[in-house]
Amino acid sequence: MWLYNANLDFCEEICRVNRLENMADIGSLNGAVYKRKLLSPNRLKGLASFAMAGLTWYNLLPLTLLVGQTVPAIGIAAALFYGIK
Secondary structure, rough: OOOHOOOOOHHHHHHHHHHHHHHHHHHHHHHHHHHOOOOOHHHHHHHHHHHHHHHHHHHHHHHHHHHHHHHHHHHHHHHHHHHHH
């Protein structure tokens, strides 16, 4: 029983130390950890790529009639992969 209680005390102490270290780390950053840009240029390019893939999918029938089946499908796949990257 005493070994179990000693383990609980040790775990609580480790949690307390980790909490204090995290607070010190966040304090040393002067709040910069929360000041991440919402929409960086890379994210904007990815979202635009997803939008273009969606627009291409929406207009798939006219594009297929215009250039064939393969080109729009490859274009959609390429836009999705670029957006994921």
